[in-house]
Amino acid sequence: HVQLVESGGGSVQPGGSLRLSCAVSKYTIGTYCMGWFRQAPGKEREAVATLYATVGPAYYADSIKGRFTISRGSDLNTVTLQMNNLGPEDTATYYCAAMTPPFSYARCKGDAENPANFRVWGQGTQVTVS
Numbered sequence: 001h002v003q004l005v006e007s008g009g010g011s012v013q014p015g016g017s018l019r020l021s022c023a024v025s026k027y028t029i030g031t032y033c034m035g036w037f038r039q040a041p042g043k044e045r046e047a048v049a050t051l052y053a054t055v056g057p058a059y060y061a062d063s064i065k066g067r068f069t070i071s072r073g074s075d076l077n078t079v080t081l082q083m084n085n086l087g088p089e090d091t092a093t094y095y096c097a098a099m100t101p102p103f104s105y106a107r108c109k110g111d112a113e114n115p116a117n118f119r120v121w122g123q124g125t126q127v128t129v130s
Contacts, residue, residue, distance in 0.1 A: 001120075002024065002025050002026060002028070002030055002031055002098055002120050003024075003025040003120075004022055004023070004024060004025070004096050004097070004098065004120055004121065004122035005022070005023045005122055005123070006020060006021070006022050006023075006094065006095065006096050006122040006123065006124060006125040007020070007021050007022075007023070007125060008020040008021050008125060009093075009094060009125030009126045009127045010126075010127070010128070011128040011129075011130070012086055012127075012128070012129055013129070013130070014086065014087050014088060014129055014130075015085055015086065015087075016086050016129070017082070017083060017084045017085075017086065018083045018086065018127060019080060019081070019082050019083070020036070020080065020081040020083065020094055020096075020125060020127075021078055021079070021080050021081075022034070022036070022078065022079040022080070022081075022096030022122060023077065023078060024076075024077045024078065024079060024098075025077075026077070027076040027077055029103055030098060030101075030103075030120075031098045032052055032053040032099075032103045032108070033050060033051075033052050033053075033058070033098070033099035033103055033105075033107070033108035034050065034051055034072070034079045034096060034097070034098055034099070035047060035048070035049065035050040035051075035059075035096065035097050035098075035099065035108075035112060035118055036048040036049050036050075036070060036079075036081045036094060036095070036096055036097075037094070037095045037096075037097060037115060037118075038090075038092035038093065038094045038095070038127075039092055039093050039095070039124075040091060040092040040093075043092075045095070045115045046061065046113075047059065047061055047112045047113045047114075047115070048060075048061050048064055048068065048070075048081065048094070049061065049064065049068060049069075049070040049081065050070070050099070050108050050109070050112040051070045051071070051072060051079065051108070052104075052105040052108040052109075053105075054072065054076070055105055056071075057069075057070050057071075058105055058108040058109040058112065059108065059109045059112035059113075061113075063089070064083075064090075067083065067084050067085045067086075068081060068082065068083050068084070069081070069082040069084075070082075079096055081094070081096075083127070086127075086129045087129055088129050088130060089129075090127060090129050091127060091128050091129050091130070092126075092127060093124040093125065093126050093127075094124060094125050094126075094127055095121055095122055095123075095124045095125075096121075096122045097115070097118035097119075097120060097121045097122070098118060098119060098120040099111070099117055099118050099119070100117055100118065100119040
């Protein structure tokens with residue numbers, strides 16, 4: 001079964017950048033739609049971005065548009081979240097996740113905001129901006 005492992009979190013000053021990586025154990029239809037979520041203390045888990053297969057990004061949250069970029073590595077087994085111009089509001093634990101079936105670009109975009117639509121989760125990586 002698929003396993004996801006996040007890395008790349010850390011502490012950064014406002015205006016700085018971080019690059020998160022999600023190692024995917026295998027590229028299959030079950031990992032076509034991959035997403036990054038984040039959860040700050042006392043808040044609900046929220047969707048940040050998703051991408052579909054080798055098509056590319058499907059969804060970006062309004063709060064990060066123009067600052068964050070989601071991409072898939074050439075080996076297809078790494079999903080990266082490049083985060084630029086970070087602010088204190090971006091402080092959270094970041095998780096990568098794989099969507100439940102059925103799999104489609106439209107669903108990867110339209111159903112991205114609900115964490116219940118994602119079935120496999122990594123352990124999370126902490127990002128602190130201060």
